[in-house]
Amino acid sequence: MAEKLLFPSESWIMDYCSRLSNSTEYNRLGLGWHDPIQFKITDLENVKVEPGFRSFVLDLNDGRCNGYHLIDEDSESAPIVLYSSYSDWKRILEGKVNPTQAMLNGILKVKGNIVLLMKYAAAATEMVKVAGKIDTEFRA
Numbered sequence: 409m410a411e412k413l414l415f416p417s418e419s420w421i422m423d424y425c426s427r428l429s430n431s432t433e434y435n436r437l438g439l440g441w442h443d444p445i446q447f448k449i450t451d452l453e454n455v456k457v458e459p460g461f462r463s464f465v466l467d468l469n470d471g472r473c474n475g476y477h478l479i480d481e482d483s484e485s486a487p488i489v490l491y492s493s494y495s496d497w498k499r500i501l502e503g504k505v506n507p508t509q510a511m512l513n514g515i516l517k518v519k520g521n522i523v524l525l526m527k528y529a530a531a532a533t534e535m536v537k538v539a540g541k542i543d544t545e546f547r548a
Contacts (some may be wrong), residue, residue: 412543412545413543413545414543414544414546414547415497415542416447416449416459416461416464417459417544418459418461420544421466421476421478423447423474423542424538425466425476426473427538427541428466428472428473428538429472433469434471434535435472437528437530438468438470438528439470439471440470441469441470441524442468443486443487444465444466444485444486445465445466445490446463446464446465446484446486446489446490447463447464447489448492450491450493450494451493452494454493454494455492455547456547457547460480461479462482463478464477465477465479465486467498471531482540484520487520488519488520488521488522488524488525489519489520490516490517490518491517492515492517494546495517496510499515500515500516500523501536501547503536508529
């Protein structure tokens, strides 16, 4: 049995990026999306195993993830930044909260190009589905 990957960890992010690139559905839905997206956990101080970075950016281009980078400081470096608490990220990744509803209810906060995110809402939803398929360990 494969080992569970700790969220957030570099190995989890690496697996996520790879799965996005290998997802035929995400490949189709993400065509035309050329902007990176940044993911931030707002309460890392409450996570039992801190990852050593503050957030991460996925380099997305035409339905593929061309890589990622880790952000050490509390900054924004992508046209779209998604913010949420660790427990809410967990609920989203486990499929207990719909990501679109999470945005509308303020559980998942968006900064930046919201129009672009809405234009590719189906691709963004597929990104969550792909993340949900990772055998993930949560520690909060």
